Amino acid sequence: MAPVILHAIILQATSRSMIFRKCATCKSRIVGIAHNHELRSAGVLYYCVECNKEVDEYQSNYELPMTVSVLNGEKVQNIVAYDRAVELLLGCNANRLGELMLKDTAILDELEEQLIGTRCHLVIRQEKKKNKGKKNDRTIVEAIIPANPLFMPLFANNEVESWEP
Ligand SMILES: [Zn+2]
Secondary structure (H helix, E strand, O other): OOOEEEEEEEEEEOHHHOEEEEEOOOOOEOEEEEEOOOOOOOOEEEEEOOOOEEEOOEEEEEEEEEEEEEOOOOEEEEEEEEHHHHHHHHOOOHHHHHHHHHHOOOHHHHHHHHHOOOEEEEEEEEEOOEEOOEEOOEEEEEEEEEOOOOOOOOOOOOOHHHHOO
16 A cells, blocks of 8 residues: 555643663563563563573663544544654654663653644554454555645754763
C-alpha cells in the first residue's frame, strides 16, 4: 500500500517508554532486571533471553507511540514512530538521548510537553500483522514533518558535550 500523508496534531506521546534496548551481541530486545549503580548502563542490569545472560552492552532504539488528531479533529488515531522518524524530529539518536537522560531525569517529561500540540504532516504506512489469529494492524510513521517551517529539532542546540560537568 502506498504511503499516506496525514495532517495531524500530536495529542499524546508516550516518552517514558520511547527508548528500547537491544543486546549488542544478538540484537534482540533486552529487559532491565536489577539496579546496580556500578554499571555504566545507567545503574540498570539488563538480561538477554536469547543469549541467556546478563548484558551490560547494548544498543538503544526509539519506539514512540503517539496519539494524533486527524481530519480536522474528527478522528483520533494511534501511531508508532521508530528510529529515523523520531531522530529527525528530536535531532538526536536514542543512544544520545539515553545519555542526556542520565544527567537530567526530567528530560522525557519536557520532551513530551514539547511534542504535545505539535502540528505536523505524517507519512504513514499500515502494517498488517496477525498475532495468534488476532488482527493486529499498526500504523507506522515513516516521517514526521512539523507544519511550522520554523520548527527546530528539540535537541538541535543541545550537544551532549555541553552537558558534561
Ligand atoms: Zn543477546
